[in-house]
Amino acid sequence: MLTPPETPAAPRLDLPPVPAELPAATAAQPAPMLRVEALRKVYGGRAVVRDLSISVRRGECFGILGPNGAGKTTTLRCCLGLTRADGGAIELGGLPVPEAARVARYRVGVVPQFDNLDPDFTVTENLVMFARYFDIPGRVARERVPRLLEFAGLADRAGARIDQLSGGMKRRLTLARALVNDPDILFLDEPTTGLDPQARHLIWDGLKRLVAGGRTLILTTHFMDEAERLCNRLCVMDEGAIIAQDTPRGLIERLIEPVVVEVYGEGVAGWAARHARALVERLEVTGETAFCYMHDPEPLLAMTRREPALKVLRRAANLEDVFIKLTGRDIRD
Amino acid sequence: MNRRFLYLVERNFLVWRKLLVPSLIANLADPLIYLLGLGFGLGALVGNVDGRPYSTFLAGGMLCYSTLNSASAEALYSAFSRLKVQRTWEGILHAPMTITDVVVGEWLWAAAKATLSGAAILAVMYGFGFARGVAPLAVLPVLFVVGLCFSGVALIMTTLARGYDFFTYYFTLLITPMGFLSGVFFPLHQLPGPVQRLAWLLPLAHAASLARGLTLGDAMARPWLSVAVLLGYGVAGVCLAAWIARRRLTK
Numbered sequence: 001m002l003t004p005p006e007t008p009a010a011p012r013l014d015l016p017p018v019p020a021e022l023p024a025a026t027a028a029q030p031a032p033m034l035r036v037e038a039l040r041k042v043y044g045g046r047a048v049v050r051d052l053s054i055s056v057r058r059g060e061c062f063g064i065l066g067p068n069g070a071g072k073t074t075t076l077r078c079c080l081g082l083t084r085a086d087g088g089a090i091e092l093g094g095l096p097v098p099e100a101a102r103v104a105r106y107r108v109g110v111v112p113q114f115d116n117l118d119p120d121f122t123v124t125e126n127l128v129m130f131a132r133y134f135d136i137p138g139r140v141a142r143e144r145v146p147r148l149l150e151f152a153g154l155a156d157r158a159g160a161r162i163d164q165l166s167g168g169m170k171r172r173l174t175l176a177r178a179l180v181n182d183p184d185i186l187f188l189d190e191p192t193t194g195l196d197p198q199a200r201h202l203i204w205d206g207l208k209r210l211v212a213g214g215r216t217l218i219l220t221t222h223f224m225d226e227a228e229r230l231c232n233r234l235c236v237m238d239e240g241a242i243i244a245q246d247t248p249r250g251l252i253e254r255l256i257e258p259v260v261v262e263v264y265g266e267g268v269a270g271w272a273a274r275h276a277r278a279l280v281e282r283l284e285v286t287g288e289t290a291f292c293y294m295h296d297p298e299p300l301l302a303m304t305r306r307e308p309a310l311k312v313l314r315r316a317a318n319l320e321d322v323f324i325k326l327t328g329r330d331i332r333d
Numbered sequence: 334m335n336r337r338f339l340y341l342v343e344r345n346f347l348v349w350r351k352l353l354v355p356s357l358i359a360n361l362a363d364p365l366i367y368l369l370g371l372g373f374g375l376g377a378l379v380g381n382v383d384g385r386p387y388s389t390f391l392a393g394g395m396l397c398y399s400t401l402n403s404a405s406a407e408a409l410y411s412a413f414s415r416l417k418v419q420r421t422w423e424g425i426l427h428a429p430m431t432i433t434d435v436v437v438g439e440w441l442w443a444a445a446k447a448t449l450s451g452a453a454i455l456a457v458m459y460g461f462g463f464a465r466g467v468a469p470l471a472v473l474p475v476l477f478v479v480g481l482c483f484s485g486v487a488l489i490m491t492t493l494a495r496g497y498d499f500f501t502y503y504f505t506l507l508i509t510p511m512g513f514l515s516g517v518f519f520p521l522h523q524l525p526g527p528v529q530r531l532a533w534l535l536p537l538a539h540a541a542s543l544a545r546g547l548t549l550g551d552a553m554a555r556p557w558l559s560v561a562v563l564l565g566y567g568v569a570g571v572c573l574a575a576w577i578a579r580r581r582l583t584k
Contacts, residue, residue, distance in 0.1 A: 043584075082426060084583050102429045110427035116420035120348040129347065132340050133428035181428075 031094055033058050033185045033216040034079060040087035041074050041240075048074050050240040052088070056233075058184070061207070061217040063227040063234030067327050071240040072220035073113060076187050079218070080110065093185060106134060109178030113189040113220075115170045117162050123149070123173055124158045131180040144180060151209075152176035153202060168199030175206055186210065188219040192226060204229060224320040238327045248319055256317045256325055257281050257293035261300055264289045265310040275303055286329055293317065337430055341438025342445070344425075349446065360453045364399040368392055368457065371518070383520055385549070389463045393545035394517035396454045396472065397479055397537060403450035404480040405508065407443035408487035409500045415439075416491065422582075432582055436575040440488060440567075444480030451476035455548070464548050472547040475560070479540045482563040485570025486536075492577040516541045536566045 034056040041049040049071045056062040064072045077083035079090055081101020090097040095104040118126050124145050131141035149155045152172040157165065165173065171191065178186055191207070192200040200223075207230055211217055221227055227234050228248045235245040244251055252258075261280075263272065265288065272290040277283055279300040282293040292300055297314055304312045349356060372388030382390040415421035422435050452473060458464040490503045514528065515521070515537035521529055532538045539559035546553035553559070 080427065082583060102431055105427070105429045108427075112423065112427065114420065116424035118344075118421055118424065119419055120351070125347070129344055130424070130428065132343060133337075133425055133430050135429075178427075 032056055032091070033060075033093060034062075034218060035091040036075075036079065036088065037090075038088040039075065039078060039085055039090065041071070041078060041083065042086045048240045049078070049085075052237075052240070052242055054235060054242070054245070056185075056216060056218055058216055059211065059214050060232045061211045061219070061230050063231035064218070064220045064237060065222065065224070065227055065234055065323060066220075066237035067222060070237040070327075072237060073189055075237070076189055076218070076220060080105065080108065080187060106181065107184045109181065109183035109186040111171075111174050111178050111186065111188040111191050113193070115174050117170060117173060117177070119162045121162070122158070123154060123160050123162070123165070126162070126173065127177055127180055130177050134181040136181065141180065148176040148179055151179070151206065166199075168195050168202065171195060171199065171203060172206070175203065179210075183215070185216040185218070188217065190220055190222070192221070192223065200226070224318065224323055228319045236323060236326050243326050244322070251322050252317055252319060255322050257295055258317050259294055259297045260315050260317050260321060261292040261294070261297050261304075262289055262313040262315070263292065263304060263310050264313075265307075268310060271307065271310065276300060279303060284324075284329070291321075293321070335434070337434040338438035338441065340430065341425065341435055342442045344421075345438075345442040345446075357453070360399075360403065360450045361457070363402075364395050364450075364454050365457060367395055367398075368454075368461075383551070388461070389549065390520075390545075391518065392454065392458045392461070392463045393549050393551075394541050396451055396458070396476070396544045396548065397540040398512060398517050399454050400447045400451035400476050400479045401483045401508070401512075401537065401540070404443050404447035404483040405487045405504070407446050408439060408484035409491055409494075409503065410497065412439045412443070412488065412491045413494055413497065413500075417494075426582070432579050433575045436488060436492070436571060436578055439491075440481065440484050440571045440574075443484035443487070444477055444567075447480030447484065448473065448477045451479070458548060468550075469548040472544055475540075475543050475547060478560060478563045478567070479536075479544075481567035482536045482540070482570075483567075485567035485574070487570070488574035489570050489577065492574045492581060511535050511537050514538070536563050539563055 032055045034054070036052060036054045039049050039052040040047060052071075052075060054062070064075060066072050074083060078085045079092060079097065081092075081098035081104070084098065092101070092104040093107045097104060118129065121129060127145050127148055128138060128141045131144065132138065145158070146155070149158055152175060154169060154173060154176065157169065162170065175191070188207070192203050195203065204226070207217060207219075211230075217230070219230065231248060233245070233247050234251070235242045236251075237243070244255060246254065263276070268288055268290050269285045272283060272285055272292075276290060276292055280292040280294045284291040294300065301312065301314065304310055368388065368391060372391045376387030376391070379387040381387070425435055426432065455464060455469065455472065458469070487503070490500060494500065512518070514524070514532045515535060516532070517537065521532055521538060524532065539562045542553055543556060543559050545551040546556065
C-alpha cells in the first residue's frame with residue numbers, strides 16, 4: 001500500500017494541457033498560493049465566518065483546526081468559489097475568486113469531507129471520467145491511472161466497483177482523483193475522519209509525499225495529532241473566527257505550560273481543590289480527571305505519591321491541550 | 334462558446350451504455366403494453382377515431398407520451414440522485430465546471446435519451462404497419478425537441494426538490510392531467526372549447542399534433558408555432574433550473 005515512489009519526492013505526473021485562459025506566470029510567482037483577506041460569510045443573520053485572513057505559501061501544508069461548526073468547511077468552499085462570500089477578498093493560485101474560480105480550479109485538487117465518488121463507475125473509470133472534466137483527453141487520463149492507483153495503494157482494485165471498496169480505500173481513491181489534474185494546491189476537508197488508525201496512517205504518508213513533492217496542502221481537521229504531524233502552520237478557528245495562528249510548535253510554546261500531569265481517581269476533584277491548586281499554574285477538572293498544567297511538576301508529583309489511590313500520567317503539553325484551552329471542553333454539535 | 338456540458342453528457346452516456354439492455358427493454362416494454370392493452374383492447378370498443386383504427390391514433394400519441402415520460406424520469410429521478418444522493422454534481426463542481434454546465438448537460442442528455450424512447454415507439458409503429466416509408470423519420474428531430482421541452486421543465490422540479498416525494502406531485506398534479514388534456518389518448522376536439530384553448534397553452538398538445546402530423550400524415554395547425562412552444566418551454570425551464578441550482582448550491 002502507498003508504496004514509495006521511484007524518486008525521493010512524490011513524482012509530478014505529466015501536466016495536463018494548460019487551458020489558454022490560464023495566466024502563464026502562475027507557476028513561477030512567489031505570490032501566495034492562497035490569500036484570503038477579511039473573509040465574511042453570513043447564514044440567516046449569523047456570521048459563520050468572521051474577518052478571516054490567511055496566506056498560504058507554495059509547498060506549505062496549512063491546517064485549519066476547529067470544533068464542529070467552527071466554519072472550516074464554509075471557508076474552504078468560499079476559497080474554491082463554490083459558496084458566495086458576503087465580504088472579503090480571495091486569491092487562489094493568483095486568480096481572484098469567485099470571479100476566476102473556475103479557471104483557478106484547473107490547478108486545484110479537492111478531497112471533500114464526504115466521499116462523492118461516482119458509484120456508477122469502477123475505480124479506473126472514476127479517475128478517467130474525472131480527468132475529462134479538466135479537459136484532459138481520455139488517452140492521457142488512462143495513461144495516468146496506473147501511477148495514481150499505485151500512489152493510492154489501489155493497483156489491484158483498478159476494475160473494482162465503488163461499493164466494493166472499504167472506507168479507507170474510498171478515501172484514498174478520492175485523494176487519487178484529486179490528483180488527476182496534477183494540481184499545485186490541494187484542499188482536504190477532514191481527510192481522515194471516520195477511518196481506522198491504519199487507514200489514517202496510509203493517508204498521512206500520502207499527504208507527506210505530496211508536500212515533499214512541492215504541492216501546497218490546505219486541510220481541515222479536528223484531529224490534533226494529524227495537524228501536529230502534517231502541518232507546517234495552522235490556525236485554530238472557533239465560531240467563525242481565527243483565534244490563533246502559528247506553527248504547531250509555536251502554538252504549544254506560546255500558549256500553554258509545557259508539562260501536563262493528568263491525575264485520575266475517585267474524589268480527585270476534592271483532592272485537586274485541597275492540594276493541587278497551589279502547586280500548579282492552571283488546573284482543569286472534568287469528571288474524575290484533573291489536568292494540571294505547569295513548568296515544574298516535581299512538587300505535584302511528590303504530593304501524588306502520598307495518595308496511592310490516584311493514578312498519575314505525566315506528559316509534555318501537545319496541540320490538543322492548546323486546542324482545549326482555546327476552545328473549551330464543552331461539546332459542540 | 335464553451336462545450337463543457339458535453340462532459341456531463343459523456344458521463345451519463347457511459348453509465349447508460351453499461352445498462353444498455355435493461356434500459357432498451359424498459360424503453361420498449363412500457364409503451365408496448367399501453368399500445369397493446371389500450372390500442373387493441375379499448376380500440377375494439379371504440380372503433381375508428383378520426384377515420385383510422387384507435388390503435389393507430391393512440392400510437393401517434395404514445396410517441397410523445399413515451400418521450401415525455403423518459404425525459405421526465407431522467408431529468409427528475411436520475412438527475413436528482415446525481416445531485417443529492419450520489420453527490421455526483423458536487424464532485425463535478427470541484428473540477429473546472431460550472432453549475433450551468435452541469436444543468437445544461439443534464440438537459441441535453443435527458444432529451445437525447447427521451448428521443449431514443451420515442452424512436453422505440455416509432456419502430457413499433459413501423460412493425461405494426463402504422464407508419465410507412467421514410468417520411469415518418471422526420472419526427473425524430475421533433476422528438477428531441479419534445480425531450481428538451483419536458484426535461485427542461487422537469488429540471489426546475491429537480492433543482493427545487495428536497496426528496497423524491499416531490500416528483501409524485503409533479504406527475505399527479507401536472508403531467509397526468511396534461512396527458513388527458515392534450516389529445517394523447519383521445520382527440521382534443523372531444524373536449525369543450527375553453528378546455529381546448531387551455532390545452533393549446535400546454536406543450537403536450539403541440540407535441541401530439543406534430544407527432545401525428547409527421548408520422549400519420551394528419552394536418553398540422555401551425556407546426557412552426559408548435560416547435561416554438563416546445564422549445565420555449567424547454568429553454569425557459571432549463572434557464573430557470575440553472576438559476577435555482579446556482580442559488581441553492583452556492584448558498
